[in-house]
Amino acid sequence: MASEGAGRSNQDICLATLRETDRDRYLACLLSPEDKRGALAALYAFHAELARIRDLVHEPLPGEVRLQYWRDLLEGQAHGASEANPIAAGLLAAVVEYRLPRKSLIDMTEARIFDLYDDPMETRNSLEGYAGETASALIQLASLILSAEDAPRSAEAAGHAGVAQAIAGLLMLMPLHRRRGQLYLPTEILSATGLDREAFLAGNDKDRISAAIEAFAGLGREHLAKARAAGKIAPSVFPAFVTVALAESTLLKAQKLGSRLFDEPIQSPQWRRQMRMAVAATTRKF
Incomplete structure (x- = not known):
């Protein structure tokens, strides 16, 4: 029961993040089957986090550090418990449950290096x-x-x-x-x-x-x-x-x-x- 509660909490946080950072994909989640919303919200929130890194940093290096966090997470080299980050926890759960190709997600982080320069x-x-x-x-x-x-x-x-x-x-x-x-x-x-x-x-x-x-x-x-x-x-x-x-x-x-x-x-x-x-x-x- 505790893990189910944590899952609901992660979904709520991912949806709340999307509502603030990517309203269109937040609405796309609501237009999707209810049993898929948690995984979609985590995936879209991850994408939104990558897309806004340039807005959060003043120099490329801190941006590269943020991207490295996600690469390490997806490569199984996370620093600290991923459960502390609801988006990370939700993304990893979706990767496992739906067998999402980690390489595609890592390539997504690599592509975002261009945004920093x-x-x-x-x-x-x-x-x-x-x-x-x-x-x-x-x-x-x-x-x-x-x-x-x-x-x-x-x-x-x-x-x-x-x-x-x-x-x-x-x-x-x-x-x-x-x-x-x-x-x-x-x-x-x-x-x-x-x-x-x-x-x-x-x-x-x-x-x-x-x-x-x-x-x-x-x-x-x-x-x-x-x-x-x-x-x-x-x-x-x-x-x-x-x-x-x-x-x-x-x-x-x-x-x-x-x-x-x-x-x-x-x-x-x-x-x-x-x-x-x-x-x-x-x-x-x-």
């Missing part, structure tokens, strides 16, 4: 690799929790959907990243529009910046179309895809705004995002 994202392939190890992997891991039997059949859709979702998220964060001197928009896309990293961050050439943003969002829409064309997703794993329903409106708005997205928010109000996710969960279309 201001290095350029050189190519489209580099961006797709980063998105694949973060957003795409998250969808596939959630699918494994929902149905290990059905998850492999939606792996291609998860791959493309994750890239689309990652690009939409990066467009929403682009004003913040620009203030930091960070840029995820691939250098090869900048070059195709006659820009370099410094010119984009300076923000003076509005027309070319708009063209670069339009191309970046267009890449996201291309992957979204491929995800939709990848085949029917089993109802059992569709809850892993409900947040993808938010990507298209963001990508379209970014293409419309161009350089104005530095001054105008492109994220839809929360009530509208919640409605889109609920419709997606009902129609099983993103």
Whole structure:
């Protein structure tokens, strides 16, 4: 009974963390089968912890230390009792119960090293690799929790959907990243529009910046179309895809705004995002 109580407590804490750090995936948990929510909440809370490390540190080294904590945990070299960290405890329980591949989770932490520095994202392939190890992997891991039997059949859709979702998220964060001197928009896309990293961050050439943003969002829409064309997703794993329903409106708005997205928010109000996710969960279309 004590372990069941601890399990409920860990789930509550993971859900509370998500409610504060990733409201969309918090709602995705609520739209998922009740018996899967604890594992999904732990997985999503882990992802949220990795995603916000840059916001919590002022230098890369403390960020790398935080990432090393998670790598050590997943490699079985945790420092101290993992039970003291409800997210860690919940994640390890999910790994064991649903046989989640530890390598995918470790690769997710490795990919987040890029967030800590201001290095350029050189190519489209580099961006797709980063998105694949973060957003795409998250969808596939959630699918494994929902149905290990059905998850492999939606792996291609998860791959493309994750890239689309990652690009939409990066467009929403682009004003913040620009203030930091960070840029995820691939250098090869900048070059195709006659820009370099410094010119984009300076923000003076509005027309070319708009063209670069339009191309970046267009890449996201291309992957979204491929995800939709990848085949029917089993109802059992569709809850892993409900947040993808938010990507298209963001990508379209970014293409419309161009350089104005530095001054105008492109994220839809929360009530509208919640409605889109609920419709997606009902129609099983993103």
